[in-house]
Amino acid sequence: MMTLTEENYLKALFHLSTENEEVSVLDLSKSLAIKMPTVNSMVKKLSGKGLISYEKYKPLMLTQSGKRAAGLIIRKHRLVEMFLVQHLGFGWDEVHEIAEQIEHIKSQRFFDRIDQLLDFPKVDPHGSPIPDTNGEIVFQNYIKLEECVENQNIVFMSVGSSQDSFLKLIDRLNLKLGDKIKVLEIQEFDKTMRVLVNEAIEQNLSQMVAANILVRI
Amino acid sequence: MMTLTEENYLKALFHLSTENEEVSVLDLSKSLAIKMPTVNSMVKKLSGKGLISYEKYKPLMLTQSGKRAAGLIIRKHRLVEMFLVQHLGFGWDEVHEIAEQIEHIKSQRFFDRIDQLLDFPKVDPHGSPIPDTNGEIVFQNYIKLEECVENQNIVFMSVGSSQDSFLKLIDRLNLKLGDKIKVLEIQEFDKTMRVLVNEAIEQNLSQMVAANILVRI
DNA sequence: CTAAAATGTTAGAATAGTCTAACAAAAAAT
DNA sequence: ATTTTTTGTTAGACTATTCTAACATTTTAG
Structure with a gap:
């Protein structure tokens, strides 16, 4: 049986592994807001349980069993x-x-x-x-709205961040998963996007927002 | 903020207090399956937080704030x-x-x-x-079915035990909260009760079962 | 009313998870 | 190719919760 703490380490390592090629002890430490020496010893412990494959000074990796657990x-x-x-x-x-x-x-x-x-x-x-x-x-192989071009038609499928402030902003923009989006115009200066939502409402989206809106073609 | 452990101590003390006049460290220790010295120190800690009123060698009591928390x-x-x-x-x-x-x-x-x-x-x-x-x-001021007399009509309102085996037994007897029960006969020898459920089915209930069936008149 | 039993307390150790301080290795920069 | 910076590790300490062993008090029984 895993402890709550161990579960949190596995989960964090899993998420980091999908976002980055290699995951360091420092990455995990930052992501969990737990100091490196603590992370170091927990990683060893989880390695002992066969959930993480660990070698000194090497990037961290989940084993098959660790991946499944996470x-x-x-x-x-x-x-x-x-x-x-x-x-x-x-x-x-x-x-x-x-x-x-x-x-x-x-x-x-x-x-x-x-x-x-x-x-x-x-x-x-x-x-x-x-x-x-x-x-x-x-x-899923969604792409960032940020990467779309003018006149492209796409569908809002997922968010790239689950930060409170971002989700609240999407709410305020009245955007919902499944909405049809057409890119009308991209400002050359700051990459702000003018989009048409559900063939009805026009909105301006900053590049930072567009980078966290995941869409399918 | 209370820890999970502290919450469990409070809850156990609350339950014991409703069942018994006085609650000892030993009672709490048994109820939590935690050794007395451990309970002793936790009780002191909770006393420090104003949740339990504690004096050496005296029965344990929840304070107002402890009662509310529990x-x-x-x-x-x-x-x-x-x-x-x-x-x-x-x-x-x-x-x-x-x-x-x-x-x-x-x-x-x-x-x-x-x-x-x-x-x-x-x-x-x-x-x-x-x-x-x-x-x-x-x-609620329910009474135990055990205490009822022959020919009394009552309603099954609550159980006195939530032990798995008891609840499963009640299920197997097809008894449900809200059922109308009439006491038909009480065996002098072992206090077994013959009852009529919902004016339809007759059942025999051992004294131990009847002691855990709470009813209102 | 004393002796035995039951209950309660103290002291000290163990484990899990955290930390800081100090040292070591690897990576980056000059 | 050294030095500096970044990253990683070890050692040792701290807190919360648990335990055992030893001792103290209270209650119960003769």
Whole structure:
């Protein structure tokens, strides 16, 4: 049985591994807001459990078993987020913290029931994929709105950041997952995008925002 | 902020206090399955926080603030149990363990939403009262079926034990909260009761079972 | 009313997870 | 190719919660 702490290390390492080619002790330390020596010793411990493959001064990597374990935790997290939004009426900017706690509940059946109640969702409220019952994730090949060109038609599928302030901004812009977006114009000066949403409303999006809006063609 | 451990001590002391006139360190130790010296030091710590009033060699008591805190934890526990039964389809014998974990989630709003979703229930799936938002409990004055006499008509309102084996037995006897019960006959030898349930089915209940069936007249 | 039993307390050690300080290795910069 | 900076590691200490062993007090029984 894994402790809550160990689960958090695995999860963080998993996320970092998808974002970067190599993950250092320092990366993990920053991401968890835990000092390097602590991370170092925990990494050794998890290596002892066969969840992380660790060699001194080398980048950190999850083993197959570590990947699976992390995937299963992320699965729980995202199922819970979905439940909080769909059944308890929380906003997508409010669910992370609560899911962060509930994901550690020890009860396979609890999460199975939630999954069933939600009719086996494939993505969470932020458009991120929910790992399957083996912890396996199917990565979507979305692109950043930032990378789109003028006159391109795309669909808003996911967000690149789940930061509170970003999600609240998207809400205020009245943007929702599934919205159809047409790029009208890109300012040469600051890359600000003028877009048409659902063939109805025009909006200006800063490059930073556009970089965190993930779309499919 | 209280730790999960502290919350468990308070909750246990609260329950013991309702069952017994005086609660000793030994009682608490047994109830938590934690050794006396450990309990002793935790009790001192909680006394320092103003949650337990403690004097050496004297019975343990919750302070007002301790009672309120314990009541609020029990509120969360029972709300969650109700949710698990009503929305996730768990049996009343399966919910305790999971609620034991979820009760410690730090999010007022989460429990408020659950409360709302359940339409502000007053009792949990075992018929136990759910404390109000101030941690206040309204105790019901139910009596044990054991204490009833022949030909008495009563209603099954609550269980005196939430032990798995007892709840499963009640299920197997097809008894449900709210059922009308008529005492037909009490065996002089072993106090076994022959009862009529919902004017339809006759059942024999051992004294031990009857002692854990709480009814109102 | 004393002796034995039960209960309670203190002292000291163990574990998990955290930290700081000091040292070591690798990477980057001159 | 050294020096400096960054990153990584080791050692040792701290807190929370637990334990065992030893001792103290209270309660119960003769």
